[in-house]
Amino acid sequence: MSSIVDRSPGAVTADTPRRAAGPTIDVHAARLVFGSSVLFDALDLSLAGGQWTCILGPSGVGKSSLIRIVAGLERGAAGTRIAARDGRDLDGRIAWMAQQDLLFPWARLAANVAIGARLRASSSGDHGASLARARALLAEVGLGAYADAYPATCSGGMRQRAAIARTLFEDRPIVLMDEPFSALDAVTRLRLQELAAAMLAGRTVLLVTHDPLEALRLGHRIHVMAGRPARLGAPLEPAGTPPRDPGDPALLALQAELLGRLRAADDQT
């Protein structure tokens, strides 16, 4: 909790790049058991500071559970250790994005973006400032004209943009994304990948996805998670800086390789 208090919301404005430089995170000996089945055991993962780490894998392999454990939404079994290399507590430094936009239907977009301040605040004294910041962030993701709209009147792409703005509002150095773009159409997905890559630059990002191309566009490191108990494959590190061009032949070749790995992983389970 303390780590969010010392970051004043006013310090971030639209023109200063938000560089809440992300720390490196180590997940060590992660273990998760559902009933009698061991989803994963002794699983190690490092999230390089300020970079995107992507995890691909077949459904049900435990990707979502892993990201939920890092988010603190689920507890790993005894022995699971998650720590930041900078030695500070992770609590209050993690933002979360899910496949559903999770916007509150009763609140306008601006209020949705600023919801974190409301949920933490003991008093709502500076809510005007929060809303102004939320509006600025909505403008940055291209929704400036829709700050007063209700989510129900927005398209899926607009709603997920608003969710990105909400994640930015949280201004946390670590961002966990659980298939954030999987419900969108192909073009909207490409646009939002570019938006997310630009907006979240400098943060430590963990992205779980089904889509090899998405991982290749955005990831500095890509792991394939497979098996039961699940293991992480050696990381693939595509050249160039994200967001990479989806038409790049080298990228497409890698996509073919990744699909091959995923198919092998699927046969394994």
Next chain:
Amino acid sequence: MKRSLRLAAVAAGLLGLWHMIVVVAALPHFILPTPVRVFAALIAQAELIAGHALVTLAEIVAGLIIGTLLGALGALSLAHFRPARQWLLPVVVVSQAIPVFAIAPILVLWLGYGMGSKIAMAIIIIFFPVTTAFYDGLRRTDPGWIDLATTMNATRRAMLLRVRLPAAMPALASGIRVAAAVAPIGAVVGEWVGSSAGLGYLMLHANARLQIDVMFAALLVLAVFALAVYFLVDAFLRRLVHWQPVTLFARDQEDT
């Protein structure tokens, strides 16, 4: 506009049918008066009926407001405090096992012949649907929203008041709709058991003196009140949860 036209057509049809039955069966007016007779009585006794009607309306409205507030508070306590769940929930359930009709005389005995006992009756009838519907809504918040608020380090209080509470508003609205429909029952039952004013009292009184037309006039006013209260509450609730999408028969709403 079309909706009120349809309502008027249905009402006119029912009144016509009523009149026909009386004429065809040649019923004496002390068994079933014609609608014309009832309207005549309504006009002739307008002052008397209006006086009693205001009493009943006040009972219904007071019961509805207090009952809804208590029910909502009850549900919030159930959702927020574990001891409340352990101790209050059984009480709420048991309270419904006792028929309201059975405790009406006791309420009149304790709270007197005035409005107090009738309001209490309405509150007892209303409390249960409001509490259970709202509590259910508070418990069934989308887990995704809870996850999101958790990662945002939401306080327990904010989680309840800013996530669970608004998310449960549609459920609360359903509970209040039921409450609006049953509130008149509570008030009138109380008046039947013992009172000196109100439409229920007037109906019993007129019935005993074979003024069946006055009885029907009072009944008519009561029905109109019940409908008005329900539709006003419904309109208010629709505005309150305007964000809730209507997916079933959504197109029926378009021409109203």
